[in-house]
Amino acid sequence: NPPITVPLDECPIIIEDDRTGLSIETIRRALLDNLYYVQGKTPQTATKNDFYMALAYTVRDRLLKRWLSTQLTYRKTPVKTVSYLSAEFLLGPHLINNLISLNLYDPFKKAIEESGLNFQELVDQEEEPGLGNGGLGRLAACYMDSLATLEIPAIGYGIRYEFGIFDQEIKDGWQVEITDKWLQYGNPWEIARPEFAQLVKFGGYTESYYDQDHIYRVRWVPRYTVNGIPYDTPILGYRVNTANTLRLWKAEASESFNFERFNVGDYYGAVRDKVACETISKVLYPNDEQIQGKELRLEQQFFFVSCSLQDMIRIHLNKNASLDNFHEMWSIQLNDTHPAIGVAELMRLLLDENNYDWDTAWNITKNTFAYTNHTLLPEALEKWPLNIFGRMLPRHLEIIYAINHRFLDEVRIHYPNDVSKLACLSIIDETGEKYVRMAHLACVGSFAINGVAALHTELLKSDVLRDFYELYPEKFSNKTNGVTPRRWMVLSNPRMSFTICEKIGDSWIKNLDDLRQLEGYAEDGGFRNYWQQIKKEVKQDLANYIQAKLDIKVDPHSLFDVQVKRIHEYKRQHLNVLNIVTLYNRIKNNPNLDVTPRTFIFGGKAAPGYFMAKLIIKLINSVADVVNNDPVICDRIKVIFLPDYNVTFGQRVYPAADISEQISTAGKEASGTGNMKFSLNGALTIGTLDGANVEIRESVGAENFFLFGLTTEEVYAIRANRYTPRDYYNSDEELKAVLDLISTGFFSHGDPNLFRPIVDNLLYSDPYMLLADYRSYVDAQDAVGCAYRDQDHWGRMSILNVARMGKFSSDRSIKDYCNDIWKTKPFAIDVPEYMQSQA
Numbered sequence: 001n002p003p004i005t006v007p008l009d010e011c012p013i014i015i016e017d018d019r020t021g022l023s024i025e026t027i028r029r030a031l032l033d034n035l036y037y038v039q040g041k042t043p044q045t046a047t048k049n050d051f052y053m054a055l056a057y058t059v060r061d062r063l064l065k066r067w068l069s070t071q072l073t074y075r076k077t078p079v080k081t082v083s084y085l086s087a088e089f090l091l092g093p094h095l096i097n098n099l100i101s102l103n104l105y106d107p108f109k110k111a112i113e114e115s116g117l118n119f120q121e122l123v124d125q126e127e128e129p130g131l132g133n134g135g136l137g138r139l140a141a142c143y144m145d146s147l148a149t150l151e152i153p154a155i156g157y158g159i160r161y162e163f164g165i166f167d168q169e170i171k172d173g174w175q176v177e178i179t180d181k182w183l184q185y186g187n188p189w190e191i192a193r194p195e196f197a198q199l200v201k202f203g204g205y206t207e208s209y210y211d212q213d214h215i216y217r218v219r220w221v222p223r224y225t226v227n228g229i230p231y232d233t234p235i236l237g238y239r240v241n242t243a244n245t246l247r248l249w250k251a252e253a254s255e256s257f258n259f260e261r262f263n264v265g266d267y268y269g270a271v272r273d274k275v276a277c278e279t280i281s282k283v284l285y286p287n288d289e290q291i292q293g294k295e296l297r298l299e300q301q302f303f304f305v306s307c308s309l310q311d312m313i314r315i316h317l318n319k320n321a322s323l324d325n326f327h328e329m330w331s332i333q334l335n336d337t338h339p340a341i342g343v344a345e346l347m348r349l350l351l352d353e354n355n356y357d358w359d360t361a362w363n364i365t366k367n368t369f370a371y372t373n374h375t376l377l378p379e380a381l382e383k384w385p386l387n388i389f390g391r392m393l394p395r396h397l398e399i400i401y402a403i404n405h406r407f408l409d410e411v412r413i414h415y416p417n418d419v420s421k422l423a424c425l426s427i428i429d430e431t432g433e434k435y436v437r438m439a440h441l442a443c444v445g446s447f448a449i450n451g452v453a454a455l456h457t458e459l460l461k462s463d464v465l466r467d468f469y470e471l472y473p474e475k476f477s478n479k480t481n482g483v484t485p486r487r488w489m490v491l492s493n494p495r496m497s498f499t500i501c502e503k504i505g506d507s508w509i510k511n512l513d514d515l516r517q518l519e520g521y522a523e524d525g526g527f528r529n530y531w532q533q534i535k536k537e538v539k540q541d542l543a544n545y546i547q548a549k550l551d552i553k554v555d556p557h558s559l560f561d562v563q564v565k566r567i568h569e570y571k572r573q574h575l576n577v578l579n580i581v582t583l584y585n586r587i588k589n590n591p592n593l594d595v596t597p598r599t600f601i602f603g604g605k606a607a608p609g610y611f612m613a614k615l616i617i618k619l620i621n622s623v624a625d626v627v628n629n630d631p632v633i634c635d636r637i638k639v640i641f642l643p644d645y646n647v648t649f650g651q652r653v654y655p656a657a658d659i660s661e662q663i664s665t666a667g668k669e670a671s672g673t674g675n676m677k678f679s680l681n682g683a684l685t686i687g688t689l690d691g692a693n694v695e696i697r698e699s700v701g702a703e704n705f706f707l708f709g710l711t712t713e714e715v716y717a718i719r720a721n722r723y724t725p726r727d728y729y730n731s732d733e734e735l736k737a738v739l740d741l742i743s744t745g746f747f748s749h750g751d752p753n754l755f756r757p758i759v760d761n762l763l764y765s766d767p768y769m770l771l772a773d774y775r776s777y778v779d780a781q782d783a784v785g786c787a788y789r790d791q792d793h794w795g796r797m798s799i800l801n802v803a804r805m806g807k808f809s810s811d812r813s814i815k816d817y818c819n820d821i822w823k824t825k826p827f828a829i830d831v832p833e834y835m836q837s838q839a
């Protein structure tokens with residue numbers, strides 16, 4: 001049933017009423033109205049969550065006009081649309097973000113307070129949609145924000161996981177994983193669109209036939225099909241009328257296949273199959289940068305990609321006569337290789353379901369997709385065993401072989417005398433067990449390939465994708481990551497944001513380069529003082545939170561040294577621990593030592609199956625136990641591990657940091673985006689020349705950045721000469737003392753075995769070269785400690801960090817993608833009349 005078209009100006013919701021009104025009184029009435037008619041509660045019986053839901057619906061009512069206007073406009077206008085395909089969207093809570101975008105924060109806060117409710121308490125009710133693991137998923141969320149703010153027609157496609165990233169608890173120092181039941185009390189921000197469901201096929205076999213024009217065709221006869229139900233969430237642009245859509249797919253059993261079993265009376269069999277289908281969108285794989293090779297994961301990937309491509313084709317054919325111009329109307333960005341199966345699926349849809357010939361189909365496909373690589377870690381490069389792949393996607397395997405066949409012909413022409421190139425470049429890895437290499441499929445099937453920071457892109461070109469770069473240099477470019485200043489400054493750090501606005505106005509919120517105007521104020525002593533005072537207040541907030549959560553008192557005057565990110569050996573949280581134990585030893589050896597008081601704050605989740613990462617969490621907590629309770633230390637250093645690091649907690653912690661730990665082994669962190677959030681909130685970085693740290697340092701000035709560690713070239717050179725970590729241990733007394741202390745069981749109640757895997761790993765292999773970087777890190781940390789004593793100078797450095805970080809707005813990244821890759825332009829959405837006063 002095709003949707004009914006209503007001309008925009010005839011949209012009936014024009015009279016200001018409880019559904020749309022913006023006065024405090026109307027908002028109050030609307031809240032009660034939604035509480036009564038949507039939640040079915042009166043204020044007397046309502047829970048906090050009921051009030052939150054009513055509040056969320058009241059906000060949603062006020063964004064719907066923008067959302068519908070945007071979608072109607074896109075439907076009738078021939079605009080090129082960006083389709084962002086991502087297995088993860090780590091959105092974070094919507095409520096405040098939407099209020100800020102709509103410019104309705106103040107009236108809503110007032111209305112809630114005047115109703116006698118606690119605004120913050122209601123806000124805290126929101127369960128954040130944790131539909132991602134870390135940086136990659138959060139980047140997708142920042143990009144959706146910027147696309148809408150820049151008024152770019154765009155749609156995000158992904159999976160509506162019933163359970164997102166697990167909640168983390170710490171028991172006896174160890175991580176415990178708890179299911180994330182984010183949908184338990186309802187999600188007011190999504191709208192199901194079952195009328196746009198899509199069928200997805202799996203398994204079975206293929207057969208060939210001749211169509212009525214005697215043309216050879218292939219038909220896929222699946223073993224089972226799954227229904228994809230789209231759930232839409234509006235993504236508002238900041239103070240514009242654009243509201244784009246994030247469309248997430250939920251898997252449900254398709255009736256056609258259940259009927260068979262029902263009909264033969266196999267009721268339980270039918271239900272079992274139904275449950276199996278629904279498993280597809282049940283849970284997010286909690287591994288970050290580590291493939292597990294599980295069939296269900298491939299099922300998830302194909303499921304959401306097939307739904308999304310079919311949906312795009314449906315939308316396309318609503319306003320175009322054919323798919324001939326599909327690539328002119330869509331740019332599909334592959335967020336890593338997770339959706340790379342899309343290359344084969346679009347080919348199948350064009351060839352088998354729309355009767356295109358190979359060359360036309362391939363021309364459309366390879367001009368539609370663009371691929372972003374996010375990691376250099378070999379263990380994260382996706383490859384699927386051929387047997388698993390062929391069993392689940394028999395038609396796609398045929399298509400991939402056909403793509404590969406033609407591609408290798410091209411390679412042969414390019415390198416007539418070099419057969420080794422064929423093996424290196426082939427989409428099929430035939431060096432041992434056979435695999436489909438997803439990055440190769442993405443490279444062959446895309447017109448653009450990019451890395452996420454300058455150094456990362458260079459390493460892609462010289463190392464991981466070297467052969468592709470040699471073959472297709474014109475496809476490669478860099479797109480340094482960015483973060484949205486709306487969530488990561490305005491929302492999370494209102495104090496600092498107001499302070500900046502007082503000085504330079506608010507244009508920076510949309511044009512982050514305007515922060516440059518703050519540079520002058522770095523020379524104003526009074527302002528520096530004020531700036532540091534603001535920071536102190538924000539730190540006090542975090543201190544209160546830590547006190548409430550962990551019952552640990554921390555001093556807001558101490559240096560807040562923060563490392564929050566996924567726990568991974570390459571990110572080297574344990575290097576941070578080595579420095580803490582070094583300080584501990586120094587104070588124990590010299591109790592009167594004059595050290596700069598510091599609070600070390602950690603946060604981050606470990607993949608549930610990643611033993612070393614979990615042991616690192618235990619080590620941090622064990623060291624914390626000793627250090628925090630040793631009377632000799634006397635609170636000069638404190639170590640805090642804050643459980644359950646997520647977007648909401650990030651919003652508290654970035655603004656409160658003095659020092660940002662970005663200490664990965666050079667050449668390992670593709671970009672990092674936490675590094676940007678810290679610096680934009682006035683923290684100084686201690687970091688290696690890795691990922692976007694390199695560009696951050698260039699931007700803020702080397703004198704406002706604490707650099708340490710080996711460069712990528714040095715890392716490679718030392719490795720080439722056989723790295724022997726023991727040499728560093730033997731030649732550095734402090735290092736030796738630290739590792740020996742851990743080895744004796746000092747932090748493990750006398751058990752020398754608990755942390756042995758970490759110590760042995762460092763002494764005998766140390767793949768991430770902690771020992772090689774230890775001395776340089778500890779020295780840089782000493783410099784940090786000294787620098788912090790000069791609060792006035794620190795304030796100057798902090799202001800300059802913020803002032804010079806404009807480049808790292810996701811708006812800049814998205815503009816670069818638009819200009820260089822997608823070739824898309826903004827398309828403004830008309831201001832509905834009743835909204836104009838708000839714009």
Ligand code: CJB
Nearest residue numbers: 135136289374375452670671672673
């Ligand atoms: N990244 O979060 C992930 N997961 C992956 O599987 C691969 C990469 C991260 O992506 C971020 C966004 O591009 C990068 O900033 C970060 O360096 C990278 O580790």
